[in-house]
Amino acid sequence: MKIIISISTLFFYFSSFFSSAQTDNLNKTDAAGKKQGHWIKLDDDRKKMYEGSFVEGIPVGKFTYFYDTGTPWSVTFFSNNGNISRTQMFDAAGKLTAEGKYVNEKKDSLWKFYSKSGKLISTENYINGVKNGTFKVFYENGELLEEQNWKNGVQEGLSAKYFDSGQLKYQRNYINNKVEGKATYYYPSGKVNIEGVYKNDLKEGPWKYYKENGTLERTDEYFNGLFVGKKDPNVISKEVEEKERKLSEQFEIKDPYGDR
Numbered sequence: 001m002k003i004i005i006s007i008s009t010l011f012f013y014f015s016s017f018f019s020s021a022q023t024d025n026l027n028k029t030d031a032a033g034k035k036q037g038h039w040i041k042l043d044d045d046r047k048k049m050y051e052g053s054f055v056e057g058i059p060v061g062k063f064t065y066f067y068d069t070g071t072p073w074s075v076t077f078f079s080n081n082g083n084i085s086r087t088q089m090f091d092a093a094g095k096l097t098a099e100g101k102y103v104n105e106k107k108d109s110l111w112k113f114y115s116k117s118g119k120l121i122s123t124e125n126y127i128n129g130v131k132n133g134t135f136k137v138f139y140e141n142g143e144l145l146e147e148q149n150w151k152n153g154v155q156e157g158l159s160a161k162y163f164d165s166g167q168l169k170y171q172r173n174y175i176n177n178k179v180e181g182k183a184t185y186y187y188p189s190g191k192v193n194i195e196g197v198y199k200n201d202l203k204e205g206p207w208k209y210y211k212e213n214g215t216l217e218r219t220d221e222y223f224n225g226l227f228v229g230k231k232d233p234n235v236i237s238k239e240v241e242e243k244e245r246k247l248s249e250q251f252e253i254k255d256p257y258g259d260r
Helices: 007-024 238-251
Strands: 035-042 048-055 058-066 072-079 084-090 096-103 106-114 120-127 133-138 144-151 157-162 168-175 181-186 192-199 202-210 216-223 226-228
Touching: none
Parallel strands: none
Antiparallel strands: 035 048, 048 058, 058 072, 072 084, 084 096, 096 106, 106 120, 120 133, 133 144, 144 157, 157 168, 168 181, 181 192, 192 202, 202 216, 216 226
């Protein structure tokens, strides 16, 4: 009696065998309860959360983390006994949004952030999870928008913002997270618009406002951040001051990563 087995039956048999063998080798722990070998972690809905390998409970090599749609949100490479991880992060469409390094699960060294179009829009520097070094934000056209300096988590030194043409918009100095010293604001042409002094994060003394042709338009006097009115034709009224305040807000471009 002959037994005829079709190729499709053999393929199904061996596929099931190897699939079962692979599954049996997943998600193993040793006698000490440490993860060993290849792991695929699933959530309560049986959706993949991450996939990667362990040696004595320590992640090694490539790990991929997934949205519940199955699309990767992070690809990370572990090294140095799991203490260092180099990471790329992606949005739900699979586009790169950020990349950088963790040391002991804290941001370290240079981090880069990207727009939806793939353009570099921000760079940040860290040491042991704390802001250290230069932070930059860029316009979509690649021109520098803002530059800050940080030391041990505190903003220190010059801070500047720019028009998308590359022309300096304003520059001021920080000491211990507060604006201190002279600040200068510019027109897009490069001519000085406003100049004055900050003391302990507050406007102090005379602030001068110029027309674009260089002519002094008026001088405002401040004390502890409060406008001090004077009998001077160059000093603005409270109504005009409020209008000027609203206009000056154009200089304050929020850092797109400030809430991160």
